[in-house]
Amino acid sequence: xxxxxxxxxxxxxxxxxxxxxxxxxxxxxxxxxxxxxxxxxxxxxxxxxxxxxxxxxxxxxxxxxxxxxxxxxxxxxxxxxxxxxxxxxxxxxxxxxxxxxxxxxxxxxx
Numbered sequence: 001x002x003x004x005x006x007x008x009x010x011x012x013x014x015x016x017x018x019x020x021x022x023x024x025x026x027x028x029x030x031x032x033x034x035x036x037x038x039x040x041x042x043x044x045x046x047x048x049x050x051x052x053x054x055x056x057x058x059x060x061x062x063x064x065x066x067x068x069x070x071x072x073x074x075x076x077x078x079x080x081x082x083x084x085x086x087x088x089x090x091x092x093x094x095x096x097x098x099x100x101x102x103x104x105x106x107x108x109x110x
Contacts (some may be wrong), residue, residue, distance in 0.1 A: 031095045034064040040096060042087045045105055048079050056101060058085060066097040073104050080108030 011017030046060040056068040056077060066085060071077045082105040089098045 031065060032092070034062055035090055035092060035095065035097065037062070038064065038087055038090055040089055041086050043102075044087070046083055046085050046087050048077060048081045048083060048101075051077070051079060058083065058101075060085060065095075066096055066099060068099055068101050071101040073101060073108075075104060077082070077101055078106060078108055082106040082108075 006020035007017070008019075009015040009017040028085040044060045044062060044066075046066060048056055050057040054069065055092050056071070058066040058068060062064050066087075068085065073083075077083060083101045084103045084105055085099050086102055087097055087099045090096075091098060
């Protein structure tokens, strides 16, 4: 999915058609819509996409992107684990959900 950002020309021999599109703008629009339906305290499942310097990047079951700086699990959370996630806050300006990992639902194959 892309968002069309500009259209120039008529598309004939004299004036070729050029179209500008942005994947990023389409993703931002989708993320904004997903955030509208979320609230602090909500519980979701999700998959850990990446871990960088103690921050977990998570794709939630509803499609939203989320960040977690903490895990309340006894075992270390690894990439590709399916986790339970509680929403602490929603940052509409950065289009992210912040929260905590509360447990591992399913461990990825190690």
